[in-house]
Amino acid sequence: MTERKYQIRARHTDSTITVYQAYAPEIGLPAASEGRFPQAWKRDRMTWIKPSFLWMMYRCGWGTKEGQETVLAVEISREGFEWALEHACLSHYEHGLHADRGAWKRQLTQSPARVQWDPERDLHLQPLAHRSLQLGLAGEAARLYADEWTVSITDVTSLARTIHAHVRDGDLDAARQLLPSERPYPMNEGALAHLRQ
Numbered sequence: 001m002t003e004r005k006y007q008i009r010a011r012h013t014d015s016t017i018t019v020y021q022a023y024a025p026e027i028g029l030p031a032a033s034e035g036r037f038p039q040a041w042k043r044d045r046m047t048w049i050k051p052s053f054l055w056m057m058y059r060c061g062w063g064t065k066e067g068q069e070t071v072l073a074v075e076i077s078r079e080g081f082e083w084a085l086e087h088a089c090l091s092h093y094e095h096g097l098h099a100d101r102g103a104w105k106r107q108l109t110q111s112p113a114r115v116q117w118d119p120e121r122d123l124h125l126q127p128l129a130h131r132s133l134q135l136g137l138a139g140e141a142a143r144l145y146a147d148e149w150t151v152s153i154t155d156v157t158s159l160a161r162t163i164h165a166h167v168r169d170g171d172l173d174a175a176r177q178l179l180p181s182e183r184p185y186p187m188n189e190g191a192l193a194h195l196r197q
Helices: 025-034 053-060 078-086 101-110 140-149 157-168 172-178 189-195
Strands: 009-012 016-023 047-049 070-077 088-090 113-121 127-137 150-155
Touching: 016 025, 016 047, 016 053, 016 078, 025 070, 025 150, 047 140, 053 070, 053 113, 053 157, 070 078, 070 140, 070 157, 078 088, 078 113, 078 127, 078 140, 127 140, 140 150, 157 172
Parallel strands: 088 113
Antiparallel strands: 009 016, 016 070, 047 127, 070 150, 113 127
16 A cells, blocks of 8 residues: 555554654753743744654754753643644645735734644655654743643653664664654645645
8 A cells, every 4th residue: 555645654542643843952941841832942943843753863963963852742632733733834835825925924924823844854854755743832822832832742862762773773673663653644625625736
């Protein structure tokens, strides 16, 4: 069976979905300790959340990149996540989807969330054929994410380093067994049509 190119895959329950972010320790450690983002977390800036653990590992280099040394699993409400999707627009202009570039730019300015589809990654962080969702939150969406949608925050830096060590050692089976279990997120087909390329 052919894998669908655009599909949200994530760890989720009936009421929550887990997304990943990476921060410098001065933000990440208190966030995990307190289970919420500290006041130092800038609520007026765009923040990107990623349902894919391996895409987060690609982005933060397994937690080794400067300013991304603390990897967080952030459990948020599905209600909030779906609100963000419903109020999002694509992060780039797509001919045939948008009337013209001006219409896309107006939508981009007015939308509190942005959708980007990037190649999913394997354990070696090489690109795969299907796409992984990155969801950018700004303005109202960023504030809601930090102060209302967040259910729990867990520091998964040690997990990231352990999986990376298995990959470096060539033990991909051991690495795979530790990966968070991600499955297709249940969304109505029409709900994501305007967010696909």
